Amino acid sequence: MKTAITELFNIRHPIIQGGMHYVGFPELASAVSNAGGLGIITGLTQRTPELLAKEIAKCRDMTDKPFGVNLTFLPAFTAPPYPEYIAAIREGGVKAVETAGRSPEQYMPALKAAGIKVIHKCTSVRHSLKAEQIGCDAVSVDGFECGGHPGEDDIPNMILLPRAADELKIPFVASGGMADARSLVAVLAMGAQGMNMGTRFMATKEAPIHDNVKKALVAASELDTRLIMRAIRNTERVLKNPAVDHLLEIEREKGAKLKIDDIHDQVAGVYPKVMIDGQMDAGAWSCGMVAGLIHDIPTVKELIDRIMSEAEQLIRSRLTGFLDGDLAKQVA
Ligand SMILES: Cc1cc2nc3c(=O)[nH]c(=O)nc-3n(C[C@H](O)[C@H](O)[C@H](O)COP(=O)(O)O)c2cc1C
Numbered sequence: 134m135k136t137a138i139t140e141l142f143n144i145r146h147p148i149i150q151g152g153m154h155y156v157g158f159p160e161l162a163s164a165v166s167n168a169g170g171l172g173i174i175t176g177l178t179q180r181t182p183e184l185l186a187k188e189i190a191k192c193r194d195m196t197d198k199p200f201g202v203n204l205t206f207l208p209a210f211t212a213p214p215y216p217e218y219i220a221a222i223r224e225g226g227v228k229a230v231e232t233a234g235r236s237p238e239q240y241m242p243a244l245k246a247a248g249i250k251v252i253h254k255c256t257s258v259r260h261s262l263k264a265e266q267i268g269c270d271a272v273s274v275d276g277f278e279c280g281g282h283p284g285e286d287d288i289p290n291m292i293l294l295p296r297a298a299d300e301l302k303i304p305f306v307a308s309g310g311m312a313d314a315r316s317l318v319a320v321l322a323m324g325a326q327g328m329n330m331g332t333r334f335m336a337t338k339e340a341p342i343h344d345n346v347k348k349a350l351v352a353a354s355e356l357d358t359r360l361i362m363r364a365i366r367n368t369e370r371v372l373k374n375p376a377v378d379h380l381l382e383i384e385r386e387k388g389a390k391l392k393i394d395d396i397h398d399q400v401a402g403v404y405p406k407v408m409i410d411g412q413m414d415a416g417a418w419s420c421g422m423v424a425g426l427i428h429d430i431p432t433v434k435e436l437i438d439r440i441m442s443e444a445e446q447l448i449r450s451r452l453t454g455f456l457d458g459d460l461a462k463q464v465a
Contacts, residue, residue, distance in 0.1 A: 134146065134147060134441065134444070134445075136304070136321075136326040136327055137271075137304035137326045138271065138304055138306055138326040138327035139327070141250055141270055141271055141304065142171050142199055142201075142229050142250060143199050143228075144166075144169060144170060144171050144198070144199060145169030145170075146168075146169040146170050146437060146440075146441055147306070147317070147326060147327025147328065148165075148169075148170035148171070148317070148327060148328060148329075148330065148437055148440065149170060149171045149173065149201075149231070149252070149273070149306055149327065149328070149329040149330070150162065150165040150170060150171065150172050150173050150329070150330060150331075150334045151173060151203070151231065151254065151273065151281075151308060151329045151330065151331040151334075152173045152174075152175040152176070152202075152203020152205065152231050152233065153175055153203075153281075153331055153334075153335070153419070154175055154177070154178050154404050154419075155175075155178055155342070155404035155405060155407075155408040155409070156175070156334075156335055156340060156341075156342055156408060157172075157173055157174055157175035157178065157203060158174065158175075158178070158188065158341045159174060159188055159191045159192035159195055160195070160339050160340075160341040161334060161337070161339055161340050161341060161433070162174045162192055162196075162200050162201075163192050163195035163196040163200065164337070164339035164432070164433040164434070165200075165334065165433055165437070166196045166198040166199060166200040167195075167196050167198060167433075167434070168433050168434040168436075168437040168438070169198075169437060169441075170433075170437055171199060171200065171201055171229060172192075172196070172200045172201070173200065173201045173202065173203050173229075173231050174188055174189065174192055174200065174201070174202050174203070175202075175203045175205075176202045176203055176204045176205070176218050176222070177203075177204070177205055177207075177213060177218075178404075182214060182217035182218045182220065182221040183221070185202070185218055185221045185222070185225075186221040186224065186225055189202065189221065189222070189225030189226075189227055190225065193225070193226070199228060199229060200227065200229070201227060201228075201229030201230055201231055201252075202222050202227050202229075202230055202231070203230075203231045203232075203233065204218060204219070204222075204230055204231070204232050204233075204237070204240075205232075205233045205234045206232065206233070206234040206235035206236070206237065207234050207235075208234075208235070208367075215240060216240075216243065219240060219243050219244060219247075222247075222249065223243075223247035223249070227249070228248065228249055228250060229249065229250050229251075229252070230244055230249050230250070230251050230252070231252050231253075231254060231273065232251060232252070232253045232254065232269075233253070233254040233255075233273075233282075234282075236253075236260070236263060236264070236267065237251060237253055237264075237267070237269070238263075238267045241267055241268050241269075245268060250270045250271070251268075251269045251270055251271075252269065252270060252271040252272065252273055252306070253269045253271075253272055253273070254272070254273040254275050254308060254329070255272060255273070255274065255275065255284075256274075256275045256276070256277075256279075256282070256283055256284030256286060256288075256293075257284060257286050257288070257293075258293070258296045258297055258300050258301075261274060261297055261300070261301055261305065262300055262301065264303075265301055265302060265303045269303065270303060270304075271303055271304045271305060271306070271326075272297070272301065272303060272304075272305040272306075273305065273306050273308045273329045274290070274293055274294060274297045274305050274306070274307055274308060274325070275308040275309045275329075276288065276289050276290030276291075276293045276294070276307070276308070276309035276310060277289045277290075277293075277309070278290060278309040278310035278421060278422045278423065279308060279309025279310065279331070279370060279421050280309075280331050280332040280358075280370055280419045280420045280421030280422075280423070281331065281369060281370065281419040281421075282367070282368060282369050282370075282419075283309070283360075283368060283370055284368065285363075285366055285368055289310075290307055290309055290310055290320070290323075291323075294307050294320055294323040294324060294325055295323050295324060297324065297325075298323060298324025298325070299324075304326040304327075305324075305325055305326065306320075306325055306326060306327040306328050306329045307320035307323070307325040307327075307328045307329070308328070308329035308330075308331070309421060309423075310421060310422060310423045311328040311329065311330045311333065311423065312330070312333045312423045312426035312427065313333075313426065313439075313440055313443065314439070314440045314441075314442075314443030314444040314446070314447055315443075315447065316328055317440055317444045318444050318447045318448060318452070330423075331419075331421060332350065332419075332420055332421040332423050332424060332427070333423060333426075333427060333436070334433065334436075335347065335350060336350040336351060336427045336429070336430050337430060337431060337432060337433045337436055338430060338431065338432045338433070339432060339433050342408040342409070343407070343408060343409060343410065343411030344411065345411035345412075345413050346407060346408060346411065346413070347430050349372065349413055350372075350420070350424050350427050351427055351428060351429065351430065353372060353420070353424035353425070353427075354424065354425045355422045355423075355424065355425025355426070356425070357372060357373050357420075357424060357425075358370050358371065358372060358373065358420055358421065358422050358424065359371055359372075359373045359377050359381060361377065361380055361381065361384070361396075361400075361417055362384075362393075362396070362400075363384075364384060364387070364388065364389055364391040365391055365392070365393060367393075369417065369419060370419065370420065370421060370422070371417040371418055371419055371420055372418060372420035372424065374413060374414045374417075375414050376399050376414050376415065376416045376417060377399070377416075377417050379399065380396050380399040380400070380416075380417060383395055383396055383399075384396070398416070399416045399417050400416055400417050401416075402416075403415050403416030403417060403418055404418060450462045451463055451464070
């Protein structure tokens with residue numbers, strides 16, 4: 134399958150692995166790239182630009198295919214040294230960066246000067262248009278279903294993707310709720326040129342996270358995520374657990390007066406405890422509604438090959454079956 138996204142990033146399949154804190158290490162990113170997608174190392178999981186440079190070198194040893202780095206621009210009192218992180222990306226020869234959080238505008242000249250393709254992840258049409266205007270090469274349109282930060286507009290992909298298709302000139306991938314061939318074919322129909330997956334890639338053999346996390350994703354249904362931090366406009370979709378229940382109680386008590394300090398224990402320093410130590414109730418961690426579509430823990434290659442072969446089957450048989458009026462072909 135060739136799309137504007139496979140051509141832009143020089144990859145075989147139009148499938149991207151979104152940056153994930155304490156998940157997007159070279160083991161996963163290289164597995165995705167080796168399987169023909171675009172694997173992404175999560176930049177800020179590395180505490181310093183020097184450590185990121187080492188991760189990039191490690192990933193380069195694990196794949197000769199293109200891979201990218203995620204740079205998340207967070208609202209922080211002391212911003213991470215982004216220019217130094219960008220230098221590490223440039224010097225590591227990485228040609229794709231997934232930006233997220235705030236607009237990457239101020240860093241675009243440095244990224245473009247290094248010949249880096251920028252795909253900005255955003256949760257609204259207006260932010261997508263802004264990304265196009267500041268020179269991003271593509272957008273990852275992240276619907277309300279997504280794991281992580283869905284923004285504050287709450288527009289699901291069934292509406293957001295066709296809206297993006299109507300407005301954007303640059304190519305985009307669909308992000309949030311993507312799990313299988315049905316996701317891919319559906320979003321191609323809605324105007325996307327590929328898809329970005331987060332949660333689904335966590336439940337793979339190569340994801341370098343504790344087995345407890347993978348098992349929790351297989352056990353979870355689409356009803357098991359919760360939205361936290363709405364009152365401070367930093368909404369995050371997480372998997373429900375006792376710590377999240379407690380956090381939501383605090384949020385109900387504090388109402389509009391909620392401060393980040395009130396929920397510090399449930400959100401700070403949680404990722405290493407969950408992803409490395411497997412302490413599932415250590416606090417709140419991102420997870421998409423797509424957990425309801427995850428029933429196994431395949432290798433990344435098995436997952437991607439399955440998606441691509443079933444997508445071909447869907448397009449050639451089921452979809453043409455509608456045009457041909459052949460009800461037997463229309464079976465999913
Ligand atoms: C555990 C986890 C951690 C994440 N961390 C980040 C991050 O650090 N930066 C970022 O831009 N997106 C992050 N995301 C969002 C993903 O890149 C992706 O956009 C999202 O998972 C897509 O929705 P899905 O989970 O339904 O596939 C994270 C998602 C998960 C599940």
